[in-house]
Amino acid sequence: MTSSTAARRLTPKGQATRDRIAAAAAELMYENGVAGTSTEDILKAARVSSPSQLYHYFGDKKALVQAVIEYQTEHVLGFQRPLLGRLDSFEALQAWRDAVVRAQHARDCRGGCPLGSLAAELSDTDPQARARLVAGYAQWQDAIREGLRAMRERGALDADADPDRLALALLTALQGGLLMTQAHRDTTALETVLDAMIERIRCHATGRA
Amino acid sequence: MTSSTAARRLTPKGQATRDRIAAAAAELMYENGVAGTSTEDILKAARVSSPSQLYHYFGDKKALVQAVIEYQTEHVLGFQRPLLGRLDSFEALQAWRDAVVRAQHARDCRGGCPLGSLAAELSDTDPQARARLVAGYAQWQDAIREGLRAMRERGALDADADPDRLALALLTALQGGLLMTQAHRDTTALETVLDAMIERIRCHATGRA
Numbered sequence: 281m282t283s284s285t286a287a288r289r290l291t292p293k294g295q296a297t298r299d300r301i302a303a304a305a306a307e308l309m310y311e312n313g314v315a316g317t318s319t320e321d322i323l324k325a326a327r328v329s330s331p332s333q334l335y336h337y338f339g340d341k342k343a344l345v346q347a348v349i350e351y352q353t354e355h356v357l358g359f360q361r362p363l364l365g366r367l368d369s370f371e372a373l374q375a376w377r378d379a380v381v382r383a384q385h386a387r388d389c390r391g392g393c394p395l396g397s398l399a400a401e402l403s404d405t406d407p408q409a410r411a412r413l414v415a416g417y418a419q420w421q422d423a424i425r426e427g428l429r430a431m432r433e434r435g436a437l438d439a440d441a442d443p444d445r446l447a448l449a450l451l452t453a454l455q456g457g458l459l460m461t462q463a464h465r466d467t468t469a470l471e472t473v474l475d476a477m478i479e480r481i482r483c484h485a486t487g488r489a
Numbered sequence: 490m491t492s493s494t495a496a497r498r499l500t501p502k503g504q505a506t507r508d509r510i511a512a513a514a515a516e517l518m519y520e521n522g523v524a525g526t527s528t529e530d531i532l533k534a535a536r537v538s539s540p541s542q543l544y545h546y547f548g549d550k551k552a553l554v555q556a557v558i559e560y561q562t563e564h565v566l567g568f569q570r571p572l573l574g575r576l577d578s579f580e581a582l583q584a585w586r587d588a589v590v591r592a593q594h595a596r597d598c599r600g601g602c603p604l605g606s607l608a609a610e611l612s613d614t615d616p617q618a619r620a621r622l623v624a625g626y627a628q629w630q631d632a633i634r635e636g637l638r639a640m641r642e643r644g645a646l647d648a649d650a651d652p653d654r655l656a657l658a659l660l661t662a663l664q665g666g667l668l669m670t671q672a673h674r675d676t677t678a679l680e681t682v683l684d685a686m687i688e689r690i691r692c693h694a695t696g697r698a
Contacts, residue, residue, distance in 0.1 A: 313610060315524040390613050399672040400609035401522060404599050413672050449662075449685035452678045456665025463608040463622050469661045476658035480689045 290337075298337040301326040302347040306355070309348055310394055314341075314401055345402065345409050352394040353416035357423060359383070367427030369436065369489070370482065377474045380454065381467050392462035395420075396455045421447050428481070434488075441484035453477045499546075507546040510535045511556040515564070518557055519603055523610055554611070554618050561603035562625035566632060568592070576636030578645065578698070579691065586683045589663065590676050601671035604629075605664045630656050637690070643697075650693035655686075662686045 290298060304326035308317040319331060319341070328334065338344040366372050391397065395416050402409040425447035431437045457470030499507060513535035517526040528540060528550070537543065547553040575581050600606065604625050611618040634656035640646045666679030 311613070313522075313524060315522060316614075392609060392612070396668055397609055400601060400606055400668060403601070403671045403674075404520070405525075410672060410674070417669070417672065445681050446685070448678055449682045452665040452669050452682035453658075453662050453685075454665065455668050456661040456663065456682075459605055459609060459664050459668060460626070460661050462612045463619060463626065465612075465619070469657055472654050473658045473661040473665075476655070476662075476689050477685060479692070480685050483688070483692060 294337070297326075297328065297333065298347075301328060301334060301337060302344070302351050305344055306348045306351045306394070309345075310352070310391055310397065314345060314398070342406060342408060345398075345406065346412055349395070349398060349409060349412040349416060352398065353412075353419060356394055356416070357419060367424055368430040369427075370478070370485070372427065373478050373481065377471075377478060380474070381471055384458070384461050384467050384470060389461050389465040389467060393455055393458040396458055397462075400459075417451065421451050424450055432484075435486055436488055437481070437484040438486050441481070446481055446484075449480070450474075450477045503546075506535075506537065506542065507556075510537060510543060510546060511553070511560045514553055515557045515560045515603075518554075519561070519600055519606065523554060523607070551615060551617060554607075554615065555621055558604070558607060558618060558621040558625060561607065562621075562628060565603055565625070566628060576633055577639040579687070579694070581636065582687050582690065586680075586687060589666075589683065590680055593667070593670050593676050593679060598670050598674040598676060602664055602667040605667055606671075609668075626660065630660050633659055641693075644695055645697050646690070646693040647695050650690070655690055655693075658689070659683075659686050 301322065305317065305322045308321050308325055312321075319334060322344075323329070323331060323334060334344070338347060367376055395413055398409065399413045403413065425443045428437065428441070428443035428446050432439070432441050432443060453473045453476070454470075457467075457473045460469035460473075461467050510531065514526065514531045517530050517534055521530075528543060531553075532538070532540060532543060543553070547556060576585055604622055607618065608622045612622065634652045637646065637650070637652035637655050641648070641650050641652060646652075662682045662685070663679075666676075666682045669678035669682075670676050
């Protein structure tokens, strides 16, 4: 959240204001899309009185969108980290799958993936946003891969298992599942594709824990 | 395309104008999103002089969006139908996978899925659009399922293979792959997830053609 020069120079109070604006913008853009979120909405939600404050912290809407992508990347990985950090057994994969499905029910199957929704809206029109989203996906894929690599290293998966490809396939399947959840307002597609991918990984199971 | 009462009463010339508007709107909304597409843009692209014509054929923007979803459903299924119609062998699945990947390269990996992009933008805010998108996905899933069912019936897949679930998983994986293609401007994720799903289906292969 502190990658820009301006951000590094902020006082604690300034940093808090900046974070509050980013969080409010993230929430509104998740609900209404980037195009559907006005500066006025963000100022109101963040309890900031003047547009000049927004420009002071972010420069322009594109810079704010960058901060929103960083916020959502941390949110997605933060939410999943307790589970992602130990995706190193079939039990852990199953628990993660169940937690992802439960999280969708908790939000009434709305919204889709915070990163995927931004990717769908921005990839073709905002190169900086796209680059930041790609970086977010890379972090996510890394987190999944680590667990699969650990499984292979201790012999739970056979030598043919490719943690890179399996992690990318699982993340991609998840993206499709979250989009279909949003469209169907139902988790059947999400459950089905995650189960299919976990079964695919299970093809490499050696039977050793 | 002719589900509304108004559409059924159109002259051939009126129908042609209506179709031209829907096609122009579909193209613009695919490129710029629904929120990013103005009535003026659509009129200009469709070579229609007066906003009243748009309202004559579609009533309002939401009705136009409905027509766009129908147009894109036909487009997606029409494009894939020659292949979808015979997704009844592993060779056909592989040829379909290759054609999907080639189609992404042909459009420079931009745009994502015409239905998926609309689903991401509209599912939470436009219940009629969401219902129409769900119907489009159902047609798509049906088309995939028919091939898998044929494979099971002639014994190429074992009795444990569930064509319903496998078709839903494959379609969902495809949705994720198309979104990731758009984000990464690269088809690696799409190829990886489709390969993983075809390998998953291959777990049910009996070895009989």
